Amino acid sequence: xxxxxPSVLLPKKxxxxxxxxxxxxxxxxxxxxxxxxLESVVEGAPxxxxxxxxxxxxxxxxxxxxxxxxxxxxxxxxGLFTPHEGxxxxxxxxxxxxxxxxxxxxxxxxxxxYNAASKTPVRASEMTxxxxxxxxxxxxxxxxxxxxxxxxxxxxxxxxxRELYMLRGKALYDTDLNMGGGHVTGxxxxxxxxIDEYMRGLEERAxxxxxxxxxxxxxxxxxxxxxxxxxxxxxxxxEEKAAHPARFCLCEIxxxxxxxxxxxxxxxxxxxxxxxxxxxxxxxxxxxxxxxMISGGVRRIIPVxxxxxxxxxxxxxxxxxxxxxxxxxTVDYVHGAYNTEQVAAREGGTAxxxxxxxxxxxxxxxxxxxxxxxxxxxxxxxxxxxxxFEARIITDKYKISDDKVIxxxxxx
Numbered sequence: 219x220x221x222x223x224p225s226v227l228l229p230k231k232x233x234x235x236x237x238x239x240x241x242x243x244x245x246x247x248x249x250x251x252x253x254x255x256l257e258s259v260v261e262g263a264p265x266x267x268x269x270x271x272x273x274x275x276x277x278x279x280x281x282x283x284x285x286x287x288x289x290x291x292x293x294x295x296x297g298l299f300t301p302h303e304g305x306x307x308x309x310x311x312x313x314x315x316x317x318x319x320x321x322x323x324x325x326x327x328x329x330x331x332y333n334a335a336s337k338t339p340v341r342a343s344e345m346t347x348x349x350x351x352x353x354x355x356x357x358x359x360x361x362x363x364x365x366x367x368x369x370x371x372x373x374x375x376x377x378x379x380r381e382l383y384m385l386r387g388k389a390l391y392d393t394d395l396n397m398g399g400g401h402v403t404g405x406x407x408x409x410x411x412x413i414d415e416y417m418r419g420l421e422e423r424a425x426x427x428x429x430x431x432x433x434x435x436x437x438x439x440x441x442x443x444x445x446x447x448x449x450x451x452x453x454x455x456x457e458e459k460a461a462h463p464a465r466f467c468l469c470e471i472x473x474x475x476x477x478x479x480x481x482x483x484x485x486x487x488x489x490x491x492x493x494x495x496x497x498x499x500x501x502x503x504x505x506x507x508x509x510x511m512i513s514g515g516v517r518r519i520i521p522v523x524x525x526x527x528x529x530x531x532x533x534x535x536x537x538x539x540x541x542x543x544x545x546x547x548t549v550d551y552v553h554g555a556y557n558t559e560q561v562a563a564r565e566g567g568t569a570x571x572x573x574x575x576x577x578x579x580x581x582x583x584x585x586x587x588x589x590x591x592x593x594x595x596x597x598x599x600x601x602x603x604x605x606x607f608e609a610r611i612i613t614d615k616y617k618i619s620d621d622k623v624i625x626x627x628x629x630x
Contacts, residue, residue, distance in 0.1 A: 220339055220430060221417040223410050224324040224468055226306070226608040227299035227363070227623065228390060229264065235393035237263040239402065239605045242367035242435070243270045246600055248487065248550045248561045250274050252397070259396050264298055266606035269365055271357050283357040290363045294616055294623055299609065301618045304406065305413050307386050308470055311401035312602040316478035319379040321413065322404070322608055324466040325370060325431070332441040334588040339421055339430040343371070343584055345592045346441045354442040362613045364443065365606045366468040368436030369597060372420055373429075373474050373581045385409050391607065399601050404608075429585055434472065434597050435604065443467040468610045472597075474577050481580075483572040484593040485558035486537060487565070489548045495568045496520070499536050509533060510571040512559055526573040527583060531591040533570065551593045553600040 229238050237260045246252040253272050260267050268289045271282055293299065306322040330340035358364070387406035394401050407413065424430040433440050443464075450464045459465065472479060488495045493513045500520050503509075507524035510517055522529040541547045552558040555571050562569035575583070575595045584590065597603075611617070617626040 219414065219418060220326050220329045220421055221323045221414075221471070222326070222466070223304050223413070224306075224322055224608075224610065225463075225618065226302050226322065226468065226610050228302050228404075228608060230298055230300045233298070234263050235391060236396055237261070237265050239393065239395060239607045240265060240267045240270070241397065241399060241601070241605055242603045243272045244367070244436075244438075245553065245603050247274050248552055248565075249557075256397055264293065266365055266609075269293070269363065269609070270606060271354075276353055286357060287361050290361060294362060295625075297622070299623055301621055301623060302390060302406075304408065304410060306390060306608070307382050307405040307407050309383070309403045309405065310478075310602075310604075312478060312598065313398055313400050314602075315400075318472065318476055318478035318602075319383065320369070320470040320472045321379075321382070321407070323413075323417075323469060323471055324610075325469050327440075327444050327447045327465055327467055330440065330444060332437070332444065332589075336589075337427045339424055339428065340370070341429055341432055341584060342437045342441070342589050343432045343434060343580065344437050344594050345589045346437055347592055348441075350438055351442055351445055354438060355445050358442050358446050359449070360613075362611060362615055363609045364468055364612045365609050366436070366439070366470065367604045367606060368440050368467065368469040369434045369604055370469040370471045371432045371434040371474040371580070372471055373432075374420065375475055378416055379473055379476070382407060382409070382413070385412075395605050397601065399605055402605060402607065429581055431471070432474075432581060432584055434474070436469075440467060440469070462614070463610070464612045468608065470604060474580060479577065480598050481575060481577045482553065482596045482598060483574045484551050484553060484596045485555060485572050486533075486570040486593075487550050487552055487558060487562045487567040488537060488540070488570065489550070489565055489567040490546050491540070491544070491568055493568065495537075495540055495547075498540055499533070499570075502536050502539075503532060505529065505532075507573060509573060511568060512562060512571070513568040515563070522573065526575045527587065527590055527594065529573045530575070530594050533572065534591050534593075537570075553596050557600070 308320040310318045331338040332342040332346040392403045505523040
């Protein structure tokens with residue numbers, strides 16, 4: 219099976235959940251003030267903030283990876299976690315009040331490949347930039363825990379998620395989310411057989427060479443997990459490979475048809491072009507579609523390919539070409555048109571408001587043309603991204619015994 223019921227760790231009773239759960243590390247990458255404010259909210263309390271590497275700090279904060287691994291061991295050894303076996307139904311109230319449903323599950327990395335021409339049943343929706351993986355691999359390598367912000371999409375057009383909601387058990391956690399993220403409740407699901415059967419059905423329906431699941435958010439996080447698994451796998455026997463915890467990755471599975479799941483473009487800000495980029499792009503982009511570029515307060519409509527996927531690919535190609543010719547120039551990827559314009563205005567950059575790929579044709583598009591260009595779409599605004607909550611052991615140094623986490627004795 220591609221998907222199985224997970225073995226997760228939840229914060230023990232008495233933990234301040236408002237401080238425990240924080241936004242995905244790949245959000246607000248041009249807004250360090252967001253993360254600074256979040257640090258003041260957490261105020262030294264146990265928090266997933268101490269277990270992740272916010273990408274705003276990548277390349278700027280040496281030694282953070284080892285500190286993260288040290289805090290993981292501290293939390294494990296001090297009994298901060300309560301083990302839970304089984305699927306969890308995640309009911310996320312987004313910042314607009316809409317409810318998005320998901321299922322926490324483990325996904326088999328042997329059924330996933332991030333390469334553009336992949337025919338595996340689990341695929342990346344967007345191109346993976348392999349140059350972005352080494353720093354992420356360095357953080358995960360040797361870590362005892364994973365905390366997922368990966369959202370895996372399934373293309374189902376039935377009422378399965380509603381059925382699970384009607385079958386939900388007790389609430390395992392329930393909390394408002396900090397920094398305007400809404401609310402989240404996680405419910406116990408005891409109908410394991412029903413979920414297993416449904417997930418098998420998705421794989422069978424996809425057929426040979428088809429897509430059962432597409433990575434919606436967290437493409438590079440899942441690719442990092444895959445790369446680390448390949449390293450570990452090379453050291454294992456065949457029997458060990460089948461059951462090693464690093465073979466699987468914890469994800470939240472969401473229906474692409476969920477009404478609360480809104481696809482948004484991921485915009486670009488080009489820095490240090492001194493306003494020249496707009497003219498450079500206008501000379502190279504053509505088509506019946508359009509995008510908007512703003513530089514120095516001046517808005518300009520630029521024609522692009524009318525097909526959103528091709529339009530995004532062509533814009534990205536122009537950006538890449540410009541950076542190659544002008545090495546001092548950098549680009550950032552920003553969620554929300556308003557935030558994009560604000561970042562560009564504050565930093566003297568050029569904002570690029572990108573075309574939108576609709577969720578209705580995502581699976582057919584990936585199947586027919588392969589992975590989409592990198593940063594093609596986002597599932598909602600930044601504050602509505604997945605917040606970290608559950609953790610999972612991914613090494614053999616710790617194990618669960620008598621409903622407690624203990625060291626296994628397999629120390630290096």
